[in-house]
Amino acid sequence: MTAFLRDLIRYRGLIHNLVLRDLKLKYRGSVLGIIWSLLNPLLTLAVYSFAFHTVLRVQMENYAFFLLVSLLPWQFFSNSLLASTGSIVHNAHLIRKVYFPRETLPVSSVLFAFAQLLLAFAVFLPGLLATSERPLRWTLLLSIPLLLLHVVFTAGLALLLSALTTAFRDVTHLTEVTVMLLFWLTPIVYPVTIAPAALQELFKANPLAAFAIAYQDVLFWRRVPEAIVLASVLVFPAVALLVGLAVFRRMSPGFAERV
Amino acid sequence: MPAVEARRLSKMFIVSRNPAENLKVRFVGLFDPRQRERREELWALRGVDLSVGSGECLGFIGPNGSGKSTLLRLMAGIFPPTDGTLRVEGRVAPMIELGVGFHPDLTGCENVYLNTSLFGLPRRETDRLYDSIVEFSGLAASMDLPVKTYSSGMYMRLGFSVTIHLDADLLLIDEILAVGDEAFHQKCIERLHLIRSSGRTIVMVSHDLALVEKMCDRVCLLVGGRILVQGEPRAVIERYHEVARTSG
Numbered sequence: 123m124t125a126f127l128r129d130l131i132r133y134r135g136l137i138h139n140l141v142l143r144d145l146k147l148k149y150r151g152s153v154l155g156i157i158w159s160l161l162n163p164l165l166t167l168a169v170y171s172f173a174f175h176t177v178l179r180v181q182m183e184n185y186a187f188f189l190l191v192s193l194l195p196w197q198f199f200s201n202s203l204l205a206s207t208g209s210i211v212h213n214a215h216l217i218r219k220v221y222f223p224r225e226t227l228p229v230s231s232v233l234f235a236f237a238q239l240l241l242a243f244a245v246f247l248p249g250l251l252a253t254s255e256r257p258l259r260w261t262l263l264l265s266i267p268l269l270l271l272h273v274v275f276t277a278g279l280a281l282l283l284s285a286l287t288t289a290f291r292d293v294t295h296l297t298e299v300t301v302m303l304l305f306w307l308t309p310i311v312y313p314v315t316i317a318p319a320a321l322q323e324l325f326k327a328n329p330l331a332a333f334a335i336a337y338q339d340v341l342f343w344r345r346v347p348e349a350i351v352l353a354s355v356l357v358f359p360a361v362a363l364l365v366g367l368a369v370f371r372r373m374s375p376g377f378a379e380r381v
Numbered sequence: 382m383p384a385v386e387a388r389r390l391s392k393m394f395i396v397s398r399n400p401a402e403n404l405k406v407r408f409v410g411l412f413d414p415r416q417r418e419r420r421e422e423l424w425a426l427r428g429v430d431l432s433v434g435s436g437e438c439l440g441f442i443g444p445n446g447s448g449k450s451t452l453l454r455l456m457a458g459i460f461p462p463t464d465g466t467l468r469v470e471g472r473v474a475p476m477i478e479l480g481v482g483f484h485p486d487l488t489g490c491e492n493v494y495l496n497t498s499l500f501g502l503p504r505r506e507t508d509r510l511y512d513s514i515v516e517f518s519g520l521a522a523s524m525d526l527p528v529k530t531y532s533s534g535m536y537m538r539l540g541f542s543v544t545i546h547l548d549a550d551l552l553l554i555d556e557i558l559a560v561g562d563e564a565f566h567q568k569c570i571e572r573l574h575l576i577r578s579s580g581r582t583i584v585m586v587s588h589d590l591a592l593v594e595k596m597c598d599r600v601c602l603l604v605g606g607r608i609l610v611q612g613e614p615r616a617v618i619e620r621y622h623e624v625a626r627t628s629g
Contacts, residue, residue: 135498135507143495147486219481221458221473222499375461378454379394 126367129223136222140230141237159238160245163194174311182313184342187250191341192310192334194246195269198239199276199330200301205231206280207287207294214381224374225367228284232277239269247341259344268336271359275329278362281370288373288380308334326350329358382470384551384582385433385456389465391606392426392451425451427606428465435470435550438583440597440614442590442621444628448606449586453477453553456584471550474500479540479557485529489520489539492528496543510546517572518542519565538565545572552576554585570596590618 130137149155167190175185182188209227210217217224251258287293308330314322325331332354339347347355398419399410410417425448433439441449454460455467457475482499483492493514497507515521518538520531528536541557554573573596577583587593593600594614601611602621610620 133498133501135502135504138504139495139498143484143487143491146491147484150486216482216499218459219478220475220499222501378459 123364123367126225126371129225130229133223133226136226137230137233140226141234144230144234145237156241159241163190163197163242163246166197167193170311180312180316184254187254188313188338188342189311190246190250192308192337194239194242195272195333195337196305196308196310198235199272199333200305201235201238202232202276202280203283203297203301205235206284207297209280209284210288210377211291211381217381218378224377225281225370228280228370229277231284232273232280235276236273256342256344261340261344261346264340264346265337268333268340268355271355272333275333275355275359275362278359278364278366281366282362285366285370285373285377288377304330307331309338310334313338327354329354329362332358382435383432384435384437384470385431385584386468387429387431387465388467390426390429390431390452390455390462390467391424391464392448392455392460393463394423394425396421396423425606426455429606429608431601431608433582433584435582436577436580437599438577438585438597440593440600441584441586441603442588442593442600442618443603443609444625447603449603450477450555452603453555453584453586456551457553469551472547473551473553474544474547474549475553476541476544476557477553477555479537479544480528481540483528483536483540486527488527489524489531493524493539493543496540497547500544500547502547514542514546517545517568534562534565541569545569545576550581552581552583552585554583554587556586556588590621594618 145156149158152158154161167186170189170193171186174180174189175182206228209231210224213227216222251262283293283297308328309317309325314325314331314335317325326335326348327350332351335351336347336355339345339351346352398421399406399416400418406416406418429448429452441452443449451460453475454477455462456469457473457477458469459475459477480492480496482496484495487495490511493511494504494507497510498504502510515524518535518541520535520539523531523535528539531539537557545552552573570592573583577596583596585593585596597614599611600614600617602609602617602624604624609624610617
């Protein structure tokens with residue numbers, strides 16, 4: 123663990139440059155450039171609002187805002203995992219030619235997605251907070267540790283998936299379909315309270331749902347999440363990081379031969 | 382203390398013929414033995430004992446597939462040894478391929494920063510070295526162009542210039558001295574002599590025997606993953622000629 127942090131700090135320049143490279147390359151040549159990072163969630167939000175609020179009539183005040191507070195973090199999570207599965211195998215040319223801590227690759231995939239989440243939050247949140255009727259409360263500040271825990275959780279899974287992909291390329295496809303399906307099993311487009319009571323408890327033990335509920339609590343409802351949700355968002359990141367790192371460390375010496 | 386110390390160092394790769402990566406191929410293999418996957422062990426290095434003194438310039442020569450590049454990659458930390466031990470002292474600058482990680486759509490300048498950070502150089506350090514890197518490469522006028530517009534010579538010049546500025550204790554050079562045109566080639570050789578005389582250790586792999594003889598203090602002849610003979614450059618090169626004659 124300390125070796126992991128030491129490597130990240132020593133190679134922070136590399137992580138910085140990898141994230142910067144991806145940001146530059148993603149939008150190079152497009153007319154709207156970085157604005158796409160905002161348009162993409164905005165369009166998704168518009169269509170989901172239409173489908174769930176207008177057509178399916180999920181009964182909620184300020185549904186768009188409710189949707190946004192957990193949809194943006196979900197997009198960060200899903201983009202991170204999808205990018206991280208390829209982060210080792212698609213950088214084979216680097217791995218076979220020079221030694222550097224391999225952890226920097228999945229970690230920078232996660233931070234690249236995180237940079238876009240922060241951008242989107244920075245642009246959308248102030249406006250939504252201003253238009254919302256609920257009073258501003260200190261619980262909004264809980265979103266900061268929550269974001270950090272979310273990064274740790276996602277980085278742990280990213281380390282795990284990126285390493286496993288070098289042995290089984292199927293992991294990429296499996297991740298793709300799993301993430302897509304988990305979206306509907308996570309209370310993002312609907313509040314968890316409309317689920318049958320028996321299911322609600324089950325939801326809360328699921329780390330993805332716990333994060334979604336926690337974001338909704340601190341940003342939308344402006345309240346402290348209940349104990350089980352808090353426990354989930356504290357424990358799962360630690361577990362994910364420890365497991366992810368253990369698997370990654372075990373497999374990384376063989377990466378150069380396997381990619 | 383030696384810069385590199387190897388004891389009974391071995392490296393084995395698993396190679397598969399007709400790699401059966403998915404179920405379909407495996408299924409076909411059940412019926413058609415010609416399409417069946419066969420895994421073989423390939424021993425690229427077999428029990429190499431080696432000690433490279435600090436400040437020494439050591440050359441590896443030998444036929445293709447004799448394990449020279451594998452040895453260099455082990456020293457660079459890219460592959461773990463299968464057996465035996467390998468100890469490398471200090472910072473390593475691997476010149477196994479020039480311009481590793483250069484992205485065609487990024488400019489020369491952006492690529493320099495990306496490349497140095499790949500070698501673990503902090504940003505401030507790159508800021509300090511940047512002018513010198515550009516000057517050595519002779520590409521001052523092209524640094525704001527995407528490297529996809531570079532000629533292959535320009536690309537290698539920039540890559541070479543970055544790596545020699547890394548200020549490493551150990552330089553690993555794999556057959557990359559055929560860089561750019563005659564003038565730049567001369568400049569590289571002069572620079573390597575300078576690095577050598579400043580007490581840095583150099584391990585190089587090359588088929589350019591004249592260059593090896595001129596640069597190296599000691600030469601190892603590697604055949605079939607073993608060091609056949611090592612010692613004074615001229616004598617070892619002579620021996621290599623004999624080996625090549627008898628096997629060719």
